[in-house]
Amino acid sequence: TQLLEQSPQFLSIQEGENLTVYCNSSSVFSSLQWYRQEPGEGPVLLVTVVTGGEVKKLKRLTFQFGDARKDSSLHITAAQTGDTGLYLCAGGDQGGKLIFGQGTELSVKP
């Protein structure tokens, strides 16, 4: 069974700080996605990475897919209160299934 370990599970920081969320597995994934979920809403896709070593930037967010396609990280620079939410990584397997990590609940305080 493929599993994705996401860490940390909870993160509370001050506005302006930087943070990194990690997503690790012993399995290889064909793609890795990051979603953000706000209370009472469904997850919304932030990025998809498919190539080992790939780095994608979305404004203050930087996403990296590990060289071996087993892990990924999300780095947020100068966090803002609007970044507060649940961040989910999801690995795509060959069978077309998305395997989700446990999520990281981020709270950015003013």
Add this chain to the structure above:
Amino acid sequence: DTAVSQTPKYLVTQMGNDKSIKCEQNLGHDTMYWYKQDSKKFLKIMFSYNNKELIINETVPNRFSPKSPDKAHLNLHINSLELGDSAVYFCASSQTSFSGSEAFFGQGTRLTVV
């Protein structure tokens, strides 16, 4: 227009009852899904349909029965509800069944079994 809409948003029911959740997508996507999110926010796939055909069926009790009358609709019927079925159920759709395809989620249905 809401891309993926599911109803109802909240559902409170007694143990043993049968209930349905409806889902519709207006994105023209081929693939639709049901996910379950537990109290710890862990999201797990239950079913996936591609052009009305079941392609993923995870280890889910057979009290749960999905139905896709056409590729824009995927409903979930649950028989003999149990306390452990309490969770948020999300419908989603994607353009293709490729796992790297972006999934668009509905707002979720919070099911509470009492």
